[in-house]
Amino acid sequence: MILEESELARTSAFTDFNYEYAGVCDNKFLVTFTEYLSANFELVMSPKEFKTVLFCANEMLQNIGFYSFEREALSDSKDTGKGKFSLKCTGSEIVIYSENQIDPEQHERLAAKLQMYNALNADELKALYKQMIKTESPEDSKGGGIGFIEMIRKSKNPIIYMIRKAENTTYISFQITIRR
Amino acid sequence: MDNLLLSKTKNTLGVNFDANNGILELSGSSYPENTTEFFRPLIDWIQKYFLNVTGKLTLNIKIDYLNSSSIKYLSDMIDKLENYHKSGGTVEINWYHKEDDEDIMEMGEEIKEDVSFKFTIISV
Numbered sequence: 001m002i003l004e005e006s007e008l009a010r011t012s013a014f015t016d017f018n019y020e021y022a023g024v025c026d027n028k029f030l031v032t033f034t035e036y037l038s039a040n041f042e043l044v045m046s047p048k049e050f051k052t053v054l055f056c057a058n059e060m061l062q063n064i065g066f067y068s069f070e071r072e073a074l075s076d077s078k079d080t081g082k083g084k085f086s087l088k089c090t091g092s093e094i095v096i097y098s099e100n101q102i103d104p105e106q107h108e109r110l111a112a113k114l115q116m117y118n119a120l121n122a123d124e125l126k127a128l129y130k131q132m133i134k135t136e137s138p139e140d141s142k143g144g145g146i147g148f149i150e151m152i153r154k155s156k157n158p159i160i161y162m163i164r165k166a167e168n169t170t171y172i173s174f175q176i177t178i179r180r
Numbered sequence: 181m182d183n184l185l186l187s188k189t190k191n192t193l194g195v196n197f198d199a200n201n202g203i204l205e206l207s208g209s210s211y212p213e214n215t216t217e218f219f220r221p222l223i224d225w226i227q228k229y230f231l232n233v234t235g236k237l238t239l240n241i242k243i244d245y246l247n248s249s250s251i252k253y254l255s256d257m258i259d260k261l262e263n264y265h266k267s268g269g270t271v272e273i274n275w276y277h278k279e280d281d282e283d284i285m286e287m288g289e290e291i292k293e294d295v296s297f298k299f300t301i302i303s304v
Contacts (some may be wrong), residue, residue: 026213027191027211027212027213030191030211031190031191034190034191034209035190047278047280047281047283048283050212051245051281051282051283051284052230052283054245055245055247055283058211058247059247059248062211062247126290130290130294133251133252134255134256134259143215143247143248143249143252144215144248144250144251144252144253145247145248145252146248146251146252147247147248147249150248150251155282177295
């Protein structure tokens with residue numbers, strides 16, 4: 001499902017709680033963010049909600065670090081991706097959003113994969129998940145190749161994504177909603 | 181055969197693999213910077229145990245959170261246990277979860293569906 005930019009802006013108009021971040025998404029930041037999430041959310045969310053938010057948020061941040069086209073060199077001769085991330089929470093839903101630059105050659109392949117995952121029902125997703133954990137990770141995957149599938153299964157909602165082009169740069173954004 | 185001991189960190193599991201009694205324990209959260217680098221020695225240790233010790237193996241799993249790539253490596257580890265069981269070895273997994281942690285409980289239930297050895301889910 002691809003949303004127009006205006007629709008995305010409207011769905012993000014929450015005020016109850018809003019966490020926003022823009023920058024490097026390396027493992028060090030992931031640890032800091034996880035601690036922040038535990039300290040601020042573990043007691044105000046149900047355990048199931050908290051685990052879903054933790055999983056989806058960390059997968060999205062990790063994906064920025066792995067795949068963002070905008071890279072920053074780290075001190076130990078590695079590099080990591082940069083991007084934007086937000087977590088917005090109201091009494092009725094929690095919305096997690098991320099955006100990063102993407103290799104223009106890759107966005108169609110990624111969009112097709114997400115479209116396929118979003119169209120599957122719970123049983124089909126479970127079957128695909130079980131198949132994927134038994135197979136070698138795809139060549140273009142730096143993780144387990146099951147992150148998006150698990151985000152959809154745990155949140156029970158599709159991943160909304162949008163491709164945006166600005167000058168010579170292509171951006172991809174992801175949004176996942178967890179109903180409370 | 182040497183035991184394998186790794187202290188728990190904020191983003192890596194605590195590991196206590198005891199070759200003397202065949203009791204292995206994993207505990208904590210896992211979202212390491214390099215998942216392969218963390219899990220590969222654990223899987224190698226298990227394979228070496230099966231080759232050299234060939235005794236009963238009990239794996240106690242007490243996890244709070246796994247990222248997607250850690251789930252995949254844990255699944256790989258459990259596949260090795262399933263193969264050992266199918267070739268005549270004795271294997272058992274005790275999967276612990278906090279009473280209110282549905283997420284970890286459900287993960288255990290799904291893994292249990294695919295193994296033929298004794299797999300006990302324990303609420304603590």
